[in-house]
Amino acid sequence: MEVPILKQGQNLIASIQSALTDADLSQLREALIERVGRFRARGVIVDVTALDVMDSFAVRTLRDIAHMARLRGAETVIVGIQPEVAFAMVQLGLTLKGVATALDLEEGLAFLDRAGQAGLDRPRGRIERA
Amino acid sequence: MPDPVLVPIAADVDVVTARQCGRDVAAAAGFSSGDQTVIAAAISEIARNILMYAKRGEISLNVVANGDRQGVVVVARDQGPGIRDVERALEDGYSTSGGLGLGLPGARRLMDDFDVASTVGQGTTVTMKKWRRLHS
Numbered sequence: 001m002e003v004p005i006l007k008q009g010q011n012l013i014a015s016i017q018s019a020l021t022d023a024d025l026s027q028l029r030e031a032l033i034e035r036v037g038r039f040r041a042r043g044v045i046v047d048v049t050a051l052d053v054m055d056s057f058a059v060r061t062l063r064d065i066a067h068m069a070r071l072r073g074a075e076t077v078i079v080g081i082q083p084e085v086a087f088a089m090v091q092l093g094l095t096l097k098g099v100a101t102a103l104d105l106e107e108g109l110a111f112l113d114r115a116g117q118a119g120l121d122r123p124r125g126r127i128e129r130a
Numbered sequence: 131m132p133d134p135v136l137v138p139i140a141a142d143v144d145v146v147t148a149r150q151c152g153r154d155v156a157a158a159a160g161f162s163s164g165d166q167t168v169i170a171a172a173i174s175e176i177a178r179n180i181l182m183y184a185k186r187g188e189i190s191l192n193v194v195a196n197g198d199r200q201g202v203v204v205v206a207r208d209q210g211p212g213i214r215d216v217e218r219a220l221e222d223g224y225s226t227s228g229g230l231g232l233g234l235p236g237a238r239r240l241m242d243d244f245d246v247a248s249t250v251g252q253g254t255t256v257t258m259k260k261w262r263r264l265h266s
Contacts, residue, residue, distance in 0.1 A: 019146045019149075021143050022142040022145070052170065053153075054171070055174035055178070056232045084164045085167060087164060088167045088171040088240060089171075093239070
């Protein structure tokens with residue numbers, strides 16, 4: 001099942017509607033990374049509220065999306081991880097380290113707004129010195 | 131006790147079917163929604179292992195009673211290449227497929243009982259159980 005991707009301002013919102021196969025997840029990754037370029041997006045939200053299980057493949061794919069999007073100049077935030085899903089993920093040893101998460105879509109948008117504000121002070125393309 | 135449920139595993143949609151069946155069986159057996167998620171996640175990992183290493187196999191789901199406990203028993207069988215070193219395969223981060231290496235050890239952490247029987251060249255059987263106390 002294909003995941004709908006909406007564009008809202010400078011952000012892309014992928015709202016997962018039902019259980020996804022590994023192929024669906026890989027397709028989502030390709031589609032998002034391509035659209036970051038096509039729409040010059042600065043933020044990506046992946047809403048996983050509807051996922052009742054996240055296993056190692058799903059988590060690896062979400063992490064890949066976040067890292068690949070960052071390499072293309074966009075910040076990613078994963079929103080809507082359910083409490084039971086979080087519990088099972090921790091037991092499995094899956095942490096989404098290095099990937100931003102937020103409680104829900106609203107918090108995710110607020111996070112990207114703040115990231116965007118920080119980005120205005122630090123224009124794209126400038127070389128950071130340590 | 132309900133009849134065992136058998137899910138053939140030969141494509142990635144079967145992984146989704148297996149974990150949904152696992153959730154249904156656990157729900158019917160009275161497991162909490164948290165435990166249903168845990169069981170579904172463990173099934174997802176071992177079903178994917180079947181696809182990745184053996185290409186095809188099957189997962190059977192059963193409900194058993196043991197004294198004052200009721201359990202969901204998940205058996206994953208394949209006739210794949212087998213696991214050369216089961217001890218290592220149960221270590222976090224060990225993978226021969228380029229995966230995260232969390233499948234077997236992760237599933238073991240999620241379930242109460244976990245057993246791997248594997249013969250190189252003949253296949254692998256993973257048996258795992260989750261228990262809940264009755265009348266609690």
